[in-house]
Amino acid sequence: MRPRHLRRLLAVAGAAVVLAGCGTTVQGKPVSIFEDPFKVAGLQAVDGDSGLRSNAEKPTREVTDGDGGKDDEIAAQSVSDLETFWQEAYSQTFDGKFQPVKDLISWDPNGYAGTFCDESTDGLINAAFCEDDNTIGWDRGVLLPSLRQANGDMAITMVLAHEYGHAIQKLAKLNKKGTPTLVAEQQADCFAGVYMRWVAEGNSPRFTLSTGDGLNNLLAAMISFRDPLLSQNDYYSTGDEHGSAFERISAFQFGFTDGASSCAAIDAAEIGQRRGDLPVELQSDQTGEWPVSEESTRAIVDAMNILFSPKNPPHLMFDAASASTCPDARPSPPVSFCPATNTIAVDLPGLEKIGAPNEGQDNVLVQGDNTAYSVVVSRYMLALQHQQSGLVLDNATAGLRTACLTGVATTKLSEEVTTPDGNTVALTAGDIDEAVSGLLTNGLAASDINGETVPAGFSRIDAFRIGVLGDQERCLKRFP
Structure with missing residues (x-):
């Protein structure tokens, strides 16, 4: 749903997942530095620490209505870090100067009801960018702690990197009125990938991200936030289509591998070409499952x-x-x-x-x-x-x-x-x-x-x- 141009992650706290361990890995020396199977888009694939650094720089942003807890701290650090990144990266792809979002707003959906983007925060389990007043807000009571418990600190950062992607869209005037929500959401996934590449390269003064288990956990979180499986008898009553897990991860990988220009290139035609003849909804007589036998x-x-x-x-x-x-x-x-x-x-x-x-x-x-x-x-x-x-x-x-x-x-x-x-x-x-x-x-x-x-x-x-x-x-x- 997008009341008053409210950009949502379409997040459901119960959908956060813990990534199971991956299987046996191959040992050996790679042959080509360009197609090295032991690298991730040119970065060495390694496990290691992911999350907020113990010696992280202090946040440059304050949080309105926050409670001073760990989740608000990581969120404030995340937005501060995103702005450190975009301050330098924005002009490398887009015209004009980077401008930070106006305010950061935190709420507890089970606590005192305030407002975000002219919407009551009572029961609002989500994170979002509000185009109307150029603010970013999040639910600190359910969503953020659920994400952090399941997938670590960087799951919170990932959500906010997506939301900040919407702010970049607005600033760069990427999408005209009437642009499908699906386009805007996959652009935001792509922009999140651009930022996460910067973190994985070790450039962030606040966060670390390993290209092995750390990145795997972020992809797991993206899978959990895929669109629900619909049949031809269903419809997106809210117009809040984000894409399948395959599509969202693809968009993220575009940004991680190819940079911000690849995000600007995502439009309805590109998504249509990427979907090709792949089915996007179940036929009325389908369950989508054929029991293994x-x-x-x-x-x-x-x-x-x-x-x-x-x-x-x-x-x-x-x-x-x-x-x-x-x-x-x-x-x-x-x-x-x-x-x-x-x-x-x-x-x-x-x-x-x-x-x-x-x-x-x-x-x-x-x-x-x-x-x-x-x-x-x-x-x-x-x-x-x-x-x-x-x-x-x-x-x-x-x-x-x-x-x-x-x-x-x-x-x-x-x-x-x-x-x-x-x-x-x-x-x-x-x-x-x-x-x-x-x-x-x-x-x-x-x-x-x-x-x-x-x-x-x-x-x-x-x-x-x-x-x-x-x-x-x-x-x-x-x-x-």
Whole structure:
């Protein structure tokens, strides 16, 4: 909802999530400094401290109606840091001089009701930029502490970096009246990525952000703030569309990788091109979930055979123990590919577990059928790679190449495929987000022949995105 030009994050405190640990990471020396799988957009991928520095500079902004607590402190520091960044960065992309927002306003939605942007703060669980009076406000009673508990200090900073992105939009006059909310929101996600790159580079006098677990946690928070999954019978009654998790993370990655000019380039045409034929809503007769079973798994592999027509299709088997006898690859449960026998071995109970839908559950990342099926597809794409000479399958580049090709295969399923057993396999709304969530939490769809993946979830999702928006040739060139 956008009363009186109120820009919202569309935040729900209960949706904050704790990111699960990522899988085994690949060891080794990268080959190319330009396509280094151990780097995140050119920065070394490392775990480490993320959050407010112990020796942080004092905030330059005060908070109206704040309570002096930790959450207000981090919020004030966040806005102060954002203004330190934009003071220098703004003129590098936009005409004119940077001007800070007018005021910072804090409230407790369960306490004394004040106003923000001419709206009562009673029960207002959110953070927002108000275009009418050029202010930024936040809920310190529910939203901010929930974010900090689930994803650390930087989750608060991330929210406010998004909101400050709206202030940059207004200052730069990026959007004319009538610009879709979706455009403005993804521009703001992109601007948040620009700032977070500056922090990750070690330039912030107040915050640190590691490119491993720290950045992974921010991406997890973005997934939790995706638009709700709608059917064609639903509608955005508030006009407050922000985008799917895939779209929001893509916008963030544009900013993190390419800078503020890439954010200004986001418009309705760019988003439309990025969406292509990907489904954005469920048909009236769809649930979006196809329970994982032997039948459904066979249908997925049959669909891949139809789409890619390999000369020697891999053989699917449901004998998980057979993976341990493969002479040239280690198991990667719940789905393993053995080059020597050209077999895909499935541990069905394990696959069912990672494909069980959890829509509506609190404090978890989205999971569903395509969290599992994307792993099956990734092992199939390894089988296709095995049939091409010269491709190494047991290193970090192979893991990212596999993620990319899995993205290609996922997009191909935008059109229905009828398999020999009479099943119809097709991508539905929400499937891309389920795959992205799996890439972040376990990385299996971005793993090599031995099930090893690169440490940065950012890199896994970036490789998958390249495939979703590209083709096989692009994946092979990017990850040779």
